[in-house]
Amino acid sequence: MIQFRVTTAASLLALLTSPFFASIAAAADKVVLQIDGAAAPFYAPLYAGVDKGIFEKNGIEVEFIYAAAADILTNIAAGNVDFGFPNGDAVVAAAANGLPVKVVHTTYQRGIGALLAKGSSGIKTYKDLKGKKIAVTSLASPNYLQLQVGLKQAGLSLDDVSVEVVATGAIVQSLQAGQVDAIVFSELRKYNLEADGTKVTMILSNDFLPSFGNVVVTSSKKLSANPDLVKRFTTAVTQSYEWVIDGHIGDALDISLAKYTPTWPKDQKAILTTAFEQTFVPSVWQSALTKQKGLGAADLAAWQKNADILAQYKVIDSAPKAADFVVDPSTIGK
Structure with missing residues (x-):
């Protein structure tokens, strides 16, 4: 056990500002985020959130990996990864199959x-x-x-x-x-x-199928055992998307293309900018609900309608209750 002898206020200040304590304060929770599909500039807000220190500010270090949506949800349920970013329809199917997954940030307010x-x-x-x-x-x-x-x-x-x-x-x-x-x-x-x-x-x-695009999911176990981590993660996601919405589309795409999706054709930036300006910002990441409750807000009625339609058309056997697998980020940790 390391022991410290502090005799004066000055020595206490010196100790607390020492490299040893600075390294403790700087320690971040390392998490794995598994994203649907492959690395793509469409995930630029998340990449920018790491590059601009937004996740770090919330005490989180992120590793990005990729997989199909169904595999992400299996990995979440098994505890193999901390967070996932799959499509909402796949989450409903996973919940219908009894997987213990929780939507903690409805990032895309509609399906794309x-x-x-x-x-x-x-x-x-x-x-x-x-x-x-x-x-x-x-x-x-x-x-x-x-x-x-x-x-x-x-x-x-x-x-x-x-x-x-x-x-x-x-x-x-x-x-x-x-x-x-x-x-x-x-x-x-x-x-x-x-x-x-x-x-x-x-x-x-x-x-014809009101749904949601990419959403942040974690396991029921992690949400229950470490709500503080989940809260900090969803807060970082919100702040990352807010940064892009607040006039930094071009900056976020530059970060993505240079560091996270280097094989993506650079001449696609103009097309991507148009997609962000005309689709993502006005109607995917934001909605009437997010104007009231903030980015990532959960519309439980819309989630339930999505589940009910999938069950109606026998895509899933029966509709899970939205309240059992969808959580509004504002309620995490309360």
């Missing part, structure tokens, strides 16, 4: 999934997909769930289409090259297609 097709394809509604080849990134992906619901609402099933699994980095190119007739992926990729001169037909999944 969409069916994209070339304007020349003649595909204007889900009914037009009969006999067509549709690409998704994984049969465990949220977009695959959205495809199933969209088809069922149109009176079709998976038997009426041909589903192709195409990697995240190649799915847009598969549409451009005519290898598939449509993709169910992210509405943000519309900007890439249009920049290349492709006229795009887009059907937003959120129009």
